[in-house]
Amino acid sequence: xxxxxxxxxxxxxxxxxxxxxxxxxxxxxxxxxxxxxxxxxxxxxxxxxxxxxxxxxxxxxxxxxxxxxxxxxxxxxxxxxxxxxxxxxxxxxxxxxxxxxxxxxxxxxxxxxxxxxxxxxxxxxxxxxxxxxxxxxxxxxxxxxxxxxxxxxxxxxxxxxxxxxxxxxxxxxxxxxxxxxxxxxxxxxxxxxxxxxxxxxxxxxxxxxxxxxxxxxxxxxxxxxxxxxxxxxxxxxxxxxxxxxxxxxxxxxxxxxxxxxxxxxxxxxxxxxxxxxxxxxxxxxxxxxxxxxxxxxxxxxxxxxxxxxx
Amino acid sequence: xxxxxxxxxxxxxxxxxxxxxxxxxxxxxxxxxxxxxxxxxxxxxxxxxxxxxxxxxxxxxxxxxxxxxxxxxxxxxxxxxxxxxxxxxxxxxxxxxxxxxxxxxxxxxxxxxxxxxxxxxxxxxxxxxxxxxxxxxxxxxxxxxxxxxxxxxxxxxxxxxxxxxxxxxxxxxxxxxxxxxxxxxxxxxxxxxxxxxxxxxxxxxxxxxxxxxxxxxxxxxxxxxxxxxxxxxxxxxxxxxxxxxxxxxxxxxxxxxxxxxxxxxxxxxxxxxxxxxxxxx
Numbered sequence: 064x065x066x067x068x069x070x071x072x073x074x075x076x077x078x079x080x081x082x083x084x085x086x087x088x089x090x091x092x093x094x095x096x097x098x099x100x101x102x103x104x105x106x107x108x109x110x111x112x113x114x115x116x117x118x119x120x121x122x123x124x125x126x127x128x129x130x131x132x133x134x135x136x137x138x139x140x141x142x143x144x145x146x147x148x149x150x151x152x153x154x155x156x157x158x159x160x161x162x163x164x165x166x167x168x169x170x171x172x173x174x175x176x177x178x179x180x181x182x183x184x185x186x187x188x189x190x191x192x193x194x195x196x197x198x199x200x201x202x203x204x205x206x207x208x209x210x211x212x213x214x215x216x217x218x219x220x221x222x223x224x225x226x227x228x229x230x231x232x233x234x235x236x237x238x239x240x241x242x243x244x245x246x247x248x249x250x251x252x253x254x255x256x257x258x259x260x261x262x263x264x265x266x267x268x269x270x271x272x273x274x275x276x277x278x279x280x281x282x283x284x285x286x287x288x289x290x291x292x293x294x295x296x297x298x299x300x301x302x303x304x305x306x307x308x309x310x311x312x313x314x315x316x317x318x319x320x321x322x323x324x325x326x327x328x329x330x331x332x333x334x335x336x337x338x339x340x341x342x343x344x345x346x347x348x349x350x351x352x353x354x355x356x357x358x359x360x361x362x363x364x365x366x367x368x369x370x371x372x373x
Numbered sequence: 374x375x376x377x378x379x380x381x382x383x384x385x386x387x388x389x390x391x392x393x394x395x396x397x398x399x400x401x402x403x404x405x406x407x408x409x410x411x412x413x414x415x416x417x418x419x420x421x422x423x424x425x426x427x428x429x430x431x432x433x434x435x436x437x438x439x440x441x442x443x444x445x446x447x448x449x450x451x452x453x454x455x456x457x458x459x460x461x462x463x464x465x466x467x468x469x470x471x472x473x474x475x476x477x478x479x480x481x482x483x484x485x486x487x488x489x490x491x492x493x494x495x496x497x498x499x500x501x502x503x504x505x506x507x508x509x510x511x512x513x514x515x516x517x518x519x520x521x522x523x524x525x526x527x528x529x530x531x532x533x534x535x536x537x538x539x540x541x542x543x544x545x546x547x548x549x550x551x552x553x554x555x556x557x558x559x560x561x562x563x564x565x566x567x568x569x570x571x572x573x574x575x576x577x578x579x580x581x582x583x584x585x586x587x588x589x590x591x592x593x594x595x596x597x598x599x600x601x602x603x604x605x606x607x608x609x610x611x612x613x614x615x616x617x618x619x620x621x622x623x624x625x626x627x628x629x630x631x632x633x634x635x636x637x638x639x640x641x642x643x644x645x646x647x648x649x650x651x652x653x654x
Contacts (some may be wrong), residue, residue: 066494069488069491070490070494070495071491072491073492074491138514202388202392204395205395205405205406205409206395206409206413210414212635216584216628217631217632218588218589218627220605221592221604221605221628222624225612225617228617309501309505312503313503313593316505316506316508325506328506332509332597337510340506340510343506344503344507347502351498351502352498
């Protein structure tokens with residue numbers, strides 16, 4: 064809690080920096096608009112202005128700076144423009160009762176969320192199973208672990224179009240599947256690494272104690288290793304769900320997806336509507352924040368119930 | 374059929390060999406530590422080759438590794454031009470600019486504990502966001518050539534390095550800093566002799582995360598517009614024109630570049646942080 068004031072201060076500084084940057088970023092466009100409307104602009108002509116530094120333009124045309132803050136297609140929208148666009152495509156749609164229409168970000172966010180969650184589920188399962196194999200088998204440890212590291216150094220985006228081609232050829236019509244695979248690919252690694260650490264966290268004396276109780280391998284796994292790994296698991300799940308969301312959006316970007324937050328970014332780019340891109344980006348950030356927070360709450364409750372000291 | 378059975382047989386044999394090697398007495402030796410994972414990788418390639426040939430999978434869907442290999446050898450010139458455009462011009466320059474900017478910002482911010490406390494949670498959050506999404510915006514701002522790719526990479530790399538460096542700078546403990554003070558060391562001396570060295574394991578952690586992000590950023594940015602060269606450009610046009618073996622060749626080059634880049638940073642880490650327990654263990 065004692066971090067609230069500093070965090071708010073830094074956030075305010077960032078927003079202020081953003082707000083100030085709007086003027087130089089949008090000045091040229093604002094002057095073009097003003098000139099077309101018949102106002103006097105120094106110097107005249109869009110081509111002439113191109114060779115003049117932005118600072119000069121700002122000083123020579125102070126009366127037009129303000130219009131840079133209300134452009135329809137700004138290079139850099141203002142924070143309030145992005146906020147208004149976000150509200151228009153989420154809250155306002157809900158009030159009108161069209162929360163899931165194709166123009167609402169809730170619809171697109173839902174599509175992205177579904178793939179993210181499937182990918183998260185798949186990735187976490189793979190990560191946990193891989194970790195169990197690595198902890199219990201020497202061969203798996205020696206042969207899988209280096210490849211797990213290498214797999215993360217491969218830029219997955221390069222593979223994304225191929226994953227889509229392949230899953231199409233295999234007769235998978237569902238558009239969410241390739242995205243979920245990419246999400247799982249990014250998500251499994253943090254889970255695997257943490258679970259290996261977690262499953263190995265019981266000390267030798269604890270393992271020996273279970274042996275003196277006559278516990279078998281399965282029992283010592285269920286009663287000691289698995290519970291001991293839960294704190295590690297939750298920490299990695301928080302990293303994993305964020306990675307899965309990144310994977311889903313990366314999967315939507317280069318593949319001509321038509322719905323989903325990544326597709327909104329793509330379509331906003333193609334139709335030249337920067338506000339749509341910015342609002343989709345912020346929606347993705349909010350979604351990531353909500354997902355991580357939910358997992359954090361689950362972590363607190365679970366660890367509290369299991370008797371870990373927070 | 375012979376391909377299918379051959380591949381399966383090879384898989385079983387290689388697996389048995391790996392089990393034997395891993396459980397043998399010499400399994401801690403460096404040779405086996407390399408041989409076992411390499412054998413595992415080779416097995417995957419052989420399985421892939423066998424399945425593609427045995428099941429008669431069309432080249433348009435999934436080419437065999439041998440075919441991808443020959444494509445790589447036949448089109449080295451294209452691949453080099455793309456590599457140069459994407460990795461050296463886009464990813465590497467962006468990585469250097471972004472990492473350096475983040476490093477310097479971290480040192481500046483570190484002087485104020487108020488800013489540090491405010492920035493760490495925000496930086497951690499932003500580092501987890503899908504920042505690749507800004508690629509179309511930056512391509513719009515900086516044009517189609519490598520500058521926009523480098524810009525995407527700068528933004529993607531910035532936050533992981535920043536957060537890790539800030540965390541690393543707080544790593545030296547009170548006793549060590551007090552000791553420096555008893556030596557009458559000033560801020561700069563403490564920074565260079567104590568705090569930066571002890572921050573290095575964290576900095577390299579951030580840099581390692583950043584290597585992968587750099588390649589991802591550079592490739593994604595090319596999907597939104599690029600000159601008629603570059604790995605992302607070749608991949609997206611290759612999929613459209615069914616040049617699938619060239620696409621796989623690009624993927625192989627991207628994978629090798631990513632692994633090499635990561636390996637280079639890991640090697641540097643070993644040289645710089647040789648004193649750290651994780652390196653000596």
